[in-house]
Amino acid sequence: xxxxxxxxxxxxxxxxxxxxxxxxxxxxxxxxxxxxxxxxxxxxxxxxxxxxxxxxxxxxxxxxxxxxxxxxxxxxxxxxxxxxxxxxxxxxxxxxxxxxxxxxxxxxxxxxxxxxxxxxxxxxxxxxxxxxxxxxxxxxxxxx
Amino acid sequence: xxxxxxxxxxxxxxxxxxxxxxxxxxxxxxxxxxxxxxxxxxxxxxxxxxxxxxxxxxxxxxxxxxxxxxxxxxxxxxxxxx
Numbered sequence: 001x002x003x004x005x006x007x008x009x010x011x012x013x014x015x016x017x018x019x020x021x022x023x024x025x026x027x028x029x030x031x032x033x034x035x036x037x038x039x040x041x042x043x044x045x046x047x048x049x050x051x052x053x054x055x056x057x058x059x060x061x062x063x064x065x066x067x068x069x070x071x072x073x074x075x076x077x078x079x080x081x082x083x084x085x086x087x088x089x090x091x092x093x094x095x096x097x098x099x100x101x102x103x104x105x106x107x108x109x110x111x112x113x114x115x116x117x118x119x120x121x122x123x124x125x126x127x128x129x130x131x132x133x134x135x136x137x138x139x140x141x142x143x144x
Numbered sequence: 145x146x147x148x149x150x151x152x153x154x155x156x157x158x159x160x161x162x163x164x165x166x167x168x169x170x171x172x173x174x175x176x177x178x179x180x181x182x183x184x185x186x187x188x189x190x191x192x193x194x195x196x197x198x199x200x201x202x203x204x205x206x207x208x209x210x211x212x213x214x215x216x217x218x219x220x221x222x223x224x225x226x
Contacts, residue, residue, distance in 0.1 A: 031226045047225065048154060048155055049225075050152075050154055050199070050218060050220065052202055053199060053202040053203075053218070054225075056202055078225055078226075089225075089226065090225065090226050110226060113225055113226060114223065114224075114225055114226035115223055116223060117223055117225055118154065118199070118218075118220050118223060119223060119224070119225030119226075120154060120155035120156070120221065120223065120224050120225070121224040121225065121226075122155070132155050132156035132221070132224065133224035
């Protein structure tokens with residue numbers, strides 16, 4: 001799927017696709033795996049996704065951001081499966097005429113992806129335990 | 145009318161439920177009744193279920209909406225990507 005992949009994200013190659021004579025600014029955000037979280041040593045992460053829905057929602061978020069900030073190009077790819085320490089879990093690249101739009105759109109996209117898209121992080125610790133992560137205030141997810 | 149729905153679970157919900165299972169429900173009823181029935185089956189999963197959303201056909205539905213016959217239900221815990 002275009003926005004979900006179970007192999008390493010080559011963001012340098014992806015960044016190369018953003019050369020555009022109309023873009024004065026290209027912003028790349030890479031979400032990477034930290035070696036510690038909440039005081040615990042992390043060995044690696046595993047990501048799970050409801051891939052068809054995640055792919056669709058990311059496409060919608062990119063379309064919304066492109067319209068709102070008049071982007072020339074926008075991309076987001078999220079990993080599934082095992083990601084090692086310092087590995088790239090998600091990349092967002094935005095290209096616009098000016099940096100203000102490229103930065104703002106990039107932050108908008110990653111915030112929406114983290115909070116709304118059905119992707120889940122499973123953290124594995126050096127002490128042999130593991131935990132499913134939570135990014136956001138669960139109250140925002142409650143339905144009536 | 146009774147219907148059998150297929151339910152798929154993700155992430156932390158699999159501590160309590162199989163990845164895929166079936167549930168028999170009497171229609172008409174709302175999506176909220178799925179959550180309530182699962183809480184009765186596994187009281188220890190109450191908090192996790194309270195934080196879940198339900199998706200059908202790759203779209204989130206409101207818990208107050210009515211379930212369609214034979215629908216495939218996806219239980220979606222809070223996102224934690226990135």
